[in-house]
Amino acid sequence: MPKSNIHPKWFKDTPVLCDGKPLSLVGSTKNELQIDIWLGNHPFYTKSQVVIDSEGRVERFMKKYGLNSADQ
Structure with a gap:
């Protein structure tokens, strides 16, 4: 039997931030994405x-x- 509850939580509208400014919304397993460039x-x-x-x-x-x- 496959293990249950092994997948990470999926955040449908994760904000992508650069220098604190929101750029877009994407799907991700993290609730916020910080990018430099x-x-x-x-x-x-x-x-x-x-x-x-x-x-x-x-x-x-x-x-x-x-x-x-x-x-x-």
């Missing part, structure tokens, strides 16, 4: 992403394989 504040989607060339990695790659930016 979502579509509205992710650097990729807000076009605030900065690509940093640390330690000249691009230049080292180009030099290693004998490529120039004008070759493209």
Whole structure:
């Protein structure tokens, strides 16, 4: 016989919160979901992403394989 009462409680309208602000309602086994990053504040989607060339990695790659930016 399968065990009874082994499934967690299902919350039909669980609020998804980011910085205390409600974003949406979803179904979950938790009564509240806290998230740090979502579509509205992710650097990729807000076009605030900065690509940093640390330690000249691009230049080292180009030099290693004998490529120039004008070759493209």
